[in-house]
Amino acid sequence: MVDLKILIGGPQGGGIESAGQIALKAFVLKGYHVLGSREYQSNIMGAHSYYLVRVMRRRPRALTLPVDVLVALDAESVLTHFEEVRPGGFIVYDSGTANVKASTIAPMAKPLKERLSEFFGRRGSEPTVSEALKVAEERGVTPIGLPMKQLLRRVAEATERPLASISRTVNIMGLAAGLYLAGVELEYVKDAIVAQFSAKPKIIKPNVVAASMAVEHVSELHEGLPRLEDGPLKGKQLMVATGNELVAMAKLVGGLSVQTYYPITPSSDEALYLEEHRYFELNDVAKERLGLEKMGIVVLQTEDELSAINMAIGAALAGARAATSTSGPGFSLMNEAISYAVTVEAPILITLWMRAGPSTGIPTREGQQDLLHALFSGHGDTPKIVVASGDHLEAYWDTIKALEWAERFQTPVIHLVDKYLASSMISIEKREIEPRGYPIMRALKTDGDLRYKVTEDGISPWVPLGSSTMVITGLEHTEDGFATEDPVARDAMMEKRRRKMETIKREIPEEERVRVYGARDADVVLVSWGSTKNPILSAMEALEGEGVGTRFVQIRTFFPFPEDTVSRELSEAKTVIGVEQNLLGQAAFLVRAFTGYRVRHMILKLNGRPIFDDEIVYGVKRILETGEETVVVRGGS
Amino acid sequence: MVLNVLQKRGPRGLVAVCMNCRYWRPSPHYPYAGYCILHGKVTLEDDSCSMHSPLRLKRNQFYWCSSCKTRVSSEEAGAHASQGHKLYLGAYVEKDVREEIYDAF
Amino acid sequence: MARSFLEYKTDAWVQWCPGCGDFGILNAIHRALAELDIDPRNLVVVGGIGCSGRTTFYVKGSNLHALHGRAIPLATGVKLANPRLKVVIAGGDGDLLGIGAGHFVAVGRRNVDITVIVFDNAVYGLTKGQAAPTLPSGVKTKALPGPNIQDAVNPLLLALASGYTFIARGYAYHTAQLKEMIKAAISHRGTALVDVLQPCPTYNNVMTNQWYEERVYYLEEEEWDPVVKTPEEYRRKVPLIAAKMLEWGDRIPLGVFLKDETKEPFEERLERQMPGYMDNPPSSRPISVDGYPLADPWKVFEEKVVKKVEASY
């Protein structure tokens, strides 16, 4: 079984991104599925950041530590991650940094410096790179020093030119050495470099030379390492994309025609990627049928989130498929407009990329803290669809579905995704994003022109602005849209809103709203939502291997809440454990609100790092052993 | 205040290498390599050439302290230099650095 | 004249206080629309929240009543989706220059082809007379516990600084002149401001009808050509225009201060970036063919596909 894990660490701006991408590409070219993730600080330059890569024959479901190879491009990376390498693994580091002391690394966080001082103090030494490597060595890890400066000189000599790039030579050397130790032949690294820099041919050659030199250096020290066999997907083309990118792709595929946004991490990359492709080429069928070559999406950066959502609502009311995307702080600003969108029955999609709060919090880190906020957003009674995706591909398909639901039910749809999905990337096969089965069509009801007609199913005829005279207002209104405070008219509208929610509940099938995995007779039932899904599925396999049978209830829509299934699954279970990345156990809170069932145990992760599968395994076992109510897991650096 | 920014010393004092030269800008990430603004190329800290011109500390000037990874004014620079920090007239930010940086707020 | 202004009235009860300047503005809007012969189905009046925002209900159109402060982005969304619509914003000074001031600025930067009519009574009418952003400091209206402690913003200068390409100021009860300004604003291609001074007889007992009548005069009475045709002409005229906009006190100028024809409206910028936008705007463009998407993701996003590429280096 191939299960390789590589961590590439270095300063923000120092080539971590391209090293990570090249690593992913090399493994894909070798025929493997990959999962990669960027972890970085809220900083533009110089602070520690890293890429975590996992490689398997089938798509990896979770990140995990320890890794097999740590590529530490600078001293801070060694001192941050030296304990995260498995026995038998390698640390590739710059031998020029051996004497660097933690205390002299300006960007390093104070609490980490203190922890390191304490740790090394107990050993009677000081936190330096070489001491850290000693500790790793004692645990069976092999440090591999690369004399970076000397190697840079040799690259310049070999290419007979000054270096084209510093960061992008250092990173490639570290990476190529790391990949060699992981069993990847140089030729794949070269191919990946070419694929990565096809638009910058000038840096291909020096990079290839750098990779060769680093590998030469390492192979002289370490001969006869086992080589990685070719993977099952060798020769097949795979795409590697982040959650941000997949959601943007789905918006384009799903017929979105207007997207507004105000920049905010971790959502801006979605809008920017969509903007890059806003004027796209039609496929042959569409070209022929429509007589057009290209079609456009208006993607607009607004002055703030108030504008972003109101603009999307205006566009939707005029007939566009419209969306906006944001994160917690921006969503807070959108609250008033969400209530408006519910009242005027605007079909809009709000993609909410959660990050770790409260307030500005740790803006580039993982959190699942906006569930209650999303569900209860907007003043007044404001039911709206809230759907949470469990993984990258769910995020893709849910985007397409959400666009359709918004129209069919004339309602805002809040799509919950998070920082981990946003900036982690997976390998994807063509068929997985090929829109078959799910028709993309305008879903607007057109049986009359009374915009707010009181109907049996609570859905009124769709009449876009510009098609007839009318009024749309956030004030309570009569069927023709005019403002009213009449008590009877008010009741009629409130009841129409209730019936609409019942319709939504009836028409979005239960299978869409909740998914259940695992053995029917399992003693332990895990309840969770969002991006913890795959780590949970991965943990379930491990637990199975240890004789602990588990079942997993993944809640996907919180409104309408899948009461029947959740109630049934939980009430029959011996031990129910919630898994969430928030303080309150927000989904568990909703389970109780909607079903009356109290989830007694929680595994929580709060430190802003994505949850690992082994942490869930640990949490479940701990709860079974001790009966503790809450286990907080704390992995990641 | 005029004083040498002593960085690499040989038996006869300051060595005429890039890191002691006023034309040289280290990478903020990997400061053993940098950019020579005179020749317009990347060199290593211990490279040298005939155009070497020693770096001195002057008034009304900003310096890049590569040890602290931050910019300091001449008023503070002396204190950094005396602690053995490496000071330069600037740092070299590569032109594609944007592609290596993530959105941060 | 193809339509009567009566065709633009709705059967909703016009519920403003007697003597409210809003009546004059509404009348001027009705007449302007009739003279421009705009099909009410192609007209979107976007109202703010405030007494003035009620205009949404009093003009026949395909109308939208926004949240407080958000008329501009809402209207911009409508216009982006369907650039063929005529979009007119009717909002108060509190709505557009107070809570919505950020949008007031942003729309000028885009030069979206919409008309912003500010119902400028210098008070918050609907919430009982608090100071609005256009109330000069030191003024104490009946409703205020003391003289206004905050300075007024100058809507015309703010619009100028923000890039509006049509800037006018009218007076609510000079409906003939106001009608002409509104017509010119709607006909102008780009973001147009008509700041309409108006008495609020219920709350603003200082800036009354008489107060205004004693002060206002029209730019036409002097020699004034608001049209700018080249960037050079803009640079030459703009200091004069700004100086005129600053005039306030014993004499208050009314009229069209600026009509800048040098800047491309937003819709044209989009058309240039994405040819076909005007013919197939977001509101009506196809989104699929027989339920299949218009584009193949594997092709459109090909740069994400990891491929071995042959390259010599």
Ligand SMILES: Cc1ncc(C[n+]2csc(CCOP(=O)(O)OP(=O)(O)O)c2C)c(N)n1
């Ligand atoms: C409500 C909200 N929206 C968006 C953001 C994300 N955000 C953080 S900083 C920033 C831009 C800062 O630009 P500027 O004010 O020009 O400061 P600069 O970084 O250029 O100094 C944005 C959009 C946020 N923190 N809160």
Ligand SMILES: [Zn+2]
């Ligand atoms: Zn220093």
